[in-house]
Amino acid sequence: MVLAELGGTITNALKRMSNATIIDEKVINECLNGITRALLQSDVRLELVKNMQDNIKKILKNEELAAGHNKRKIIQQAVYSELCKIVDSGKPPVTPKKGKTSVIMFVGLQGSGKTTTCTKYAYYHQKKGWKPALVCADTFRAGAFDQLKQNATKAKIPFYGSYMESDPVKIAGEGVERFKKENCDLIIVDTSGRHKQEASLFEEMRQVSEITKPDLVIFVMDSSIGQAAYDQALAFKKSVSVGAVIITKMDGHAKGGGALSAVAATKSPVIFIGTGEHMDEFEVFDAKPFVSRLLG
Numbered sequence: 152m153v154l155a156e157l158g159g160t161i162t163n164a165l166k167r168m169s170n171a172t173i174i175d176e177k178v179i180n181e182c183l184n185g186i187t188r189a190l191l192q193s194d195v196r197l198e199l200v201k202n203m204q205d206n207i208k209k210i211l212k213n214e215e216l217a218a219g220h221n222k223r224k225i226i227q228q229a230v231y232s233e234l235c236k237i238v239d240s241g242k243p244p245v246t247p248k249k250g251k252t253s254v255i256m257f258v259g260l261q262g263s264g265k266t267t268t269c270t271k272y273a274y275y276h277q278k279k280g281w282k283p284a285l286v287c288a289d290t291f292r293a294g295a296f297d298q299l300k301q302n303a304t305k306a307k308i309p310f311y312g313s314y315m316e317s318d319p320v321k322i323a324g325e326g327v328e329r330f331k332k333e334n335c336d337l338i339i340v341d342t343s344g345r346h347k348q349e350a351s352l353f354e355e356m357r358q359v360s361e362i363t364k365p366d367l368v369i370f371v372m373d374s375s376i377g378q379a380a381y382d383q384a385l386a387f388k389k390s391v392s393v394g395a396v397i398i399t400k401m402d403g404h405a406k407g408g409g410a411l412s413a414v415a416a417t418k419s420p421v422i423f424i425g426t427g428e429h430m431d432e433f434e435v436f437d438a439k440p441f442v443s444r445l446l447g
């Protein structure tokens with residue numbers, strides 16, 4: 152279920168409840184089940200949905216439910232605040248400071264939109280007066296360096312990489328070193344997203360992280376991966392200290408649930424969303440408006 156549909160379905164479930172003559176437990180349960188179904192179809196993890204349902208029931212029990220329209224309002228507010236709780240990690244993201252060197256490492260599976268997002272992130276900051284630089288530490292995927300180089304050239308952002316060197320750790324170390332000397336204040340390291348074995352991918356990430364000592368590790372996730380979002384995010388979080396999440400391809404058949412699950416798995420905030428293939432199709436993520444939009 153795409154994001155807009157999810158909001159509509161939840162709103163309909165609430166409307167049906169308020170149209171009922173008597174709002175008894177049966178009507179409330181039907182409403183909550185409708186909301187639950189909508190969230191599950193949007194790939195929100197079952198555990199999160201169950202938790203939310205329990206919390207709403209607790210809130211309802213504690214409230215004086217005199218008039219029917221109050222119940223609708225109470226449930227609506229509870230759904231809103233529960234969704235905000237899921238999407239808001241409660242932890243403010245590490246924000247790099249202009250003029251002070253920060254190393255930002257990007258991780259995520261191949262195809263997630265990582266390389267595109269690295270450039271978008273650099274471009275976004277460059278427009279705000281930063282001095283970003285891009286380092287291509289993906290030596291596994293043929294063409295990764297060319298792609299980064301092409302994007303970086305288009306945006307006039309300095310880049311570092313190599314066609315010859317096959318050791319990503321060496322390239323990452325050298326690139327970061329060089330751009331530190333050049334006083335770049337936002338050094339972005341793009342890492343590989345695929346290996347013959349998963350274990351070697353995570354080991355490589357650990358080594359790149361060790362040598363570059365990132366101030367922030369950003370996990371990039373394709374919004375269309377559905378229920379796999381939670382496990383995938385968790386696997387990355389276990390290997391490197393993910394501090395923020397960027398969700399890509401929110402323009403397509405984007406499911407809202409993936410974002411909620413990634414936040415739950417990494418306990419890190421979503422900071423941006425990708426809304427297209429172009430460099431400037433990139434938006435700051437804000438939990439409250441996101442949930443409001445979700446609920447129509």
Ligand code: GDP
Nearest residue numbers: 261262263264265266267399400425426427428
């Ligand atoms: P990587 O393998 O993770 O580095 O992924 P890429 O950056 O090469 O992106 C994979 C594909 O997704 C490319 O065709 C990108 O143009 C596309 N892509 C990345 N971000 C977005 C987005 O926000 N929206 C859309 N529609 N496409 C995107």
